[in-house]
Amino acid sequence: MDIEEFRKRGYETVDRICKYYQELENYEVLSKVEPGYLKKVLPKEVPEEPEPWEKIQSDIETKIIPGITHWQSPNFFAFYPANSSFPSILGDMYSDMFNVIGFNWASSPACTELESIVLDWMGKLIGLDPNFHSDGRGGGVIQGTASEATLVTLLAARYRMLEEYKAKGLDGEELRTISTRLIAYGSDQTHPCLNKATMIANTRFRALPTDNNFSLCGETVKQEIEKDIANGLIPFFIVGTIGTTNSAAIDKITDIVDAIKGTNIWLHIDAAYAGSALICSEYKYLLEGINQANSFDLNMHKGLLTNFDCSCLWIKERKYLINALSTASPDFLKNSASKDGLGLDFKDWQIPFGRRFRALKIWFVIRTYGAKGLREHIRKRHNLAKQFYNKILQYPDLFIIPLPSNFGLVNFYIKSSNSSKNSNKLTEMVYNRLNENGKVYLTQTKMRGQNMIRFAPGSPLTIERHINQICELLLNITQEVIAISL
């Protein structure tokens, strides 16, 4: 494919993207293919000869699109939203044009510097403590996902804790034994990435129980830590969540800060989904807890219109991260900027060495929307969720909303005049019919035995009309299900 053919196919692809977003509303949101569908229609081997673009493009339409679950649809209310935007797509196009591998400063200074700058920008916009800023001993870095942010901060915390024992004079073998006693904590609502991080790092982990609102409380943390210390374990890391995946619950961060005061436990705040809301004044009250933590993470690919992947991690003392993750720089990577400590080498802030130029898409999105536009997007999403909430609240005989609705997530279930078991069955039936219908996509969860349907709008294309549609659909299906269950 030469330059002129690329120009032609590039224009066509831009047009295809425009058409996709114009028609997106008409697609069935959830793909209905059966496992193995694609293998049946694709060749078994790499073609020996080049194939023309027309053939590839036509396969996208006939073979790929049927297998797509349309995350950008205005009728996608599943999981948590992960929405993109046009400036973000343009940012990726520029990133692909350069295709630099920004492992260290010298490998493309703009890649590292723009990342540090836009993370400082975002930190200020949120209102993070200046200690999270790159000017001092901290800084921000883009991770692929919140999972990686949790893993790398856990490793930084382990490094810091083992340093303490090293300072006491313990040698390598003794430190190995110490490391088998390290224990990390989250709540029974913390994202499973924490458990996964402890499996990877080979430390202990315990999920602590939450209160009636599914929040982790300081008192619980205090008790469990004391118990573990008495049993010879070494608590070193705790994750507090702002906006859990199940129900958008908020852990009691300031109480957790008090509970771990005087210890060497690292507090990481996972605000993967809800953190975006902190750009709005009405959520700034959450900063009191966040700003006492050691690290903080939010996914711009969840709430702030930036293509996946784009998880923003801030850390107060970058030295622990860097020490935990840097190996001696091999000779083939040595350069004067690294040697003099002038350039940031982000390879030492993350699991992989190589990295893409992801700061471009953040920069394009922030500037195209402005802080104002980003806040409007967050508030619009939350308002749409509130509309949904208020609508179903009008049918107390049909729907129960058992929890506060935070950050644009509404969890509800179907009321049963009989037992709660029946309520679970009804909720499951309504859930299945909603998604079989094809017009919308929602996901379910289970909380303390109770089936729930989750509703989380996020697409910039979603407007009041879509809320009215799903409410009507939900109402009809629920009434049908109750009628046949009687």
Added chain:
Amino acid sequence: MDIEEFRKRGYETVDRICKYYQELENYEVLSKVEPGYLKKVLPKEVPEEPEPWEKIQSDIETKIIPGITHWQSPNFFAFYPANSSFPSILGDMYSDMFNVIGFNWASSPACTELESIVLDWMGKLIGLDPNFHSDGRGGGVIQGTASEATLVTLLAARYRMLEEYKAKGLDGEELRTISTRLIAYGSDQTHPCLNKATMIANTRFRALPTDNNFSLCGETVKQEIEKDIANGLIPFFIVGTIGTTNSAAIDKITDIVDAIKGTNIWLHIDAAYAGSALICSEYKYLLEGINQANSFDLNMHKGLLTNFDCSCLWIKERKYLINALSTASPDFLKNSASKDGLGLDFKDWQIPFGRRFRALKIWFVIRTYGAKGLREHIRKRHNLAKQFYNKILQYPDLFIIPLPSNFGLVNFYIKSSNSSKNSNKLTEMVYNRLNENGKVYLTQTKMRGQNMIRFAPGSPLTIERHINQICELLLNITQEVIAISL
């Protein structure tokens, strides 16, 4: 930015990409900015109001491009090449259009299925043992980088080894103690990602010495393992490299296979750079060793014209990977395909949960070039390196090429009539002047005390003319340097 503005800006961006590749040859390859350059010219905060695209676009030209080291330039001979292509850029555009988060099968079946299919295609094209194919107990998966492939296979190996002890009846606490005795091996030439993986996973690591060609030999492995076992350690993982980063050395894989026979040690082959060459018949002899390994990884983003990131990992027994990396699926991710085991859930094959639709770019590249075109690209690169090799071979008084030139990499240094210390100094001076010149970019390394300049062509834009240019430049600079050093 509405659909019509995106269409306009999308076309412009396509044009910009065309212009970039048209003019790329004229850019200074290595960025000359000073650390901190960008901070001085960018605002300190997020703009409150939206900014027009023209302003963003103009900042790319004036502020970003000066800070880019041009990895796609025909005069980029540094590190190992990481080249893209137009169909790969189009693949990313489609991936960004859908912006699906393919953590499990149901979240977008096409994303998981196409990935499994194109990895099977590539495996067949290379000639991998059928046990690496997804039909049986194995399969392929895209990782971000070879670092992540090394880490996840190390975790699979640890899982497998601890299972053996579990089967002997050891409990959780005993397994913790066992895990402190686990040791992983590479050579003193293995990429530092292995050391990093052992730091993350908290296992021991030792770099074993290599022979005169910088290859790891079976005898060394055998001796070291026996010594460690005698000392109470538990060898569980070894990386054999095909094409080391320093000098493209090839470890003696079949001998290593013999050395670990009868043990439960997992052999992972890191062919991040050189693995691409296996699509050519002249490299198939390497398969004998590879096909006896437990896992194998190559970076399509290095040699096969696919945008970073795209590291392809094949594994013979996926159950170890999945068991090492899967947590109980939380309720919000449960779906019938996962429950019935019909759909692959790639979140359990990698560190993060979320993932992009990267198979599209592989699919586009493979089909646009055909197997034939990909082989031509590899051979053209290797031939260009051979031309360079042959040219500098004509000046035995100036240049020494101390090692076999594998896979399109040529390492050389400047000959000195005096001591080897002087040779190091001369090599350093030539290296600095080459890069200061701005027309080309190479990197250096140090091997057993000897400074070397690395030459690795990769851009599809590089043709014989560029080889002649760099040879002439190198010759002139070397003669100058020698003249002033006399």
